[in-house]
Amino acid sequence: MQTIDKQNLKPNNNISSLSSTSIGEQKKEKIGKKVAIIGCGYVGKAVASYWYQQGYIVTGTTTREEKISDLENITHNPVVVRGDNLEAIEKVVEDQETILVSIAPISDRQVSAEVYAQTYIPTAKNLVTVLNNNSTVKQVIYLTSGSVYGDKKGEWVDETSPLDTESDYGKVLVEAENIILGLKREDIKVCLLRLGGIYGPGRKLNKRLGRMAGKTLPGNGENYVAWIHLEDIVKGIEFVQEKGCHGVYNLVNDMKLNSKELCDLICDRQQLERVYWDDSKPSFSSLNARVDNSKIKQEGYQFIYADTLI
Template sequence: MVEKVCENVAIIGCGYVGRAVACHLQKQGHFVTATTTRKERVTELEEVAAQVVIMTGNDAKAVKSVVQNQDTCLVSLAPISTRQVDAEVYRETYIPTAENLVAALKENSSVKQLIYLSSCSVYGNKNGEWVDETFGVDTDNEYNQVLGEAEQILLSSVREDLSVCILRLGGIYGPGRELMKRLSRLAGKRLPGSGENVGFWIHLDDSVRAVDFARQHRFNGIYNLVNDLRWTYRELCDYVCDKQGLERIVWDASQPSFRPLNAQISNRKIKAAGYTLIHPQTIV
């Protein structure tokens, strides 16, 4: 596939991943429009985008305006909060944005590629089984219900001239979100569960490059985006604590795990599509 010299790309939601994608695409010469809900982030985003728009996804007119004359649209949302939010806040963040975007795309012929960043957590508890993109979404967890519903709303916009790609990401780590620092804060603490759930991770670099790969190759459908490492949380936390000479975490198997995902996530589909991981094994 021949890469266009320059595309117009709208990024709805410029948090950790969205901002990094904007920076990557702008360096390639693409015209990037970044959206944010916070006025105080405009100056920061102007460093990585040609245009910054303050908007919320529940503003249908704003969504319609931002996708005008775009070639690609990336949706990279997160609830606005510094703490864990309830499922209703999740719904208010994801569903109106998805619905308004689909409505806008019905009247838009310029957008050829829509990419939505979802999460592998949607699989929920599969009792440690291997799962791929054909498996159903967890309907017991309210957060996963919302993420799965948003996926289906966006997938409904597929048409002959519009590809829709859902990237289900593992836990994201990278600069500013180093796992060594994050997990070392748990040293010596007692945590619920056995710690035997396998953790699934993806480096920021791979998150960015996979988005660009999906854009260039006009991906359709759902793809898991996780690295090749298959460590349990216990193994990973023990490694981090031992490496820094810290007291290991104590796991309380009498208590249910606070992590809803319990499955082995396959990344074969995205590899078969031609994507090669930058950090297949690196974790810390």
């Protein structure tokens, strides 16, 4: 089992952060680059804000008029768009060089597989339709999930491993990925990033899992989960964008913990009662695999929060 440094709650300071000189040096090339972010939620807004500061011309979408004001200071062009509206997607994509897709169902709770499908599938189809008739876009970065690997009984998986086409949710994610990968334009790089569960400001694991202290969760706790910090998502997106990466990459950190180990770690360091497990019930998580991140590291990506869970 992996040794966990319970005191090490700080990011890897030896690694260049988002405002590093190497990124700064390339700033000149970025000024004026036209980028669109479809889905300015937790991740989309963080990327929008970063790209905006870098001098890109940023278009950002939300599905709700009332959220436009949130985007006014971090995008040049905030627009209300639903992915199932072909014309709206066409307008967003027009004249852009890079498209980031960062959509997820709108709900605080787990939604049905049908709602999942209504969110991901029409957006992916419309985007591919539009891109087949577009000459400006050079790269599409599509955010998907490590949960596409499904239950592999805790085995290691990499980008070539078989995907979960059995579960209702897995089927939707895999279908959406395949639609995007079906874009056959040699002049457009298509990069899929399979993310772990997202943590960061406002989504701190200490708080989220600390709330579970002393409670009983479904499953035996032995399923492996994968995590990624918001800053690594922003930096990872910038990395694949600058490098013009094409293909599928896992963007998950180095922590390979099962749910029980993770909850114990978080509760112990806050001196909270541990979580209990009820193995008569199925786990919440559809992923049970150790997701390998070597491919993106081999490209040269260095994690900020490689083994830090906060």
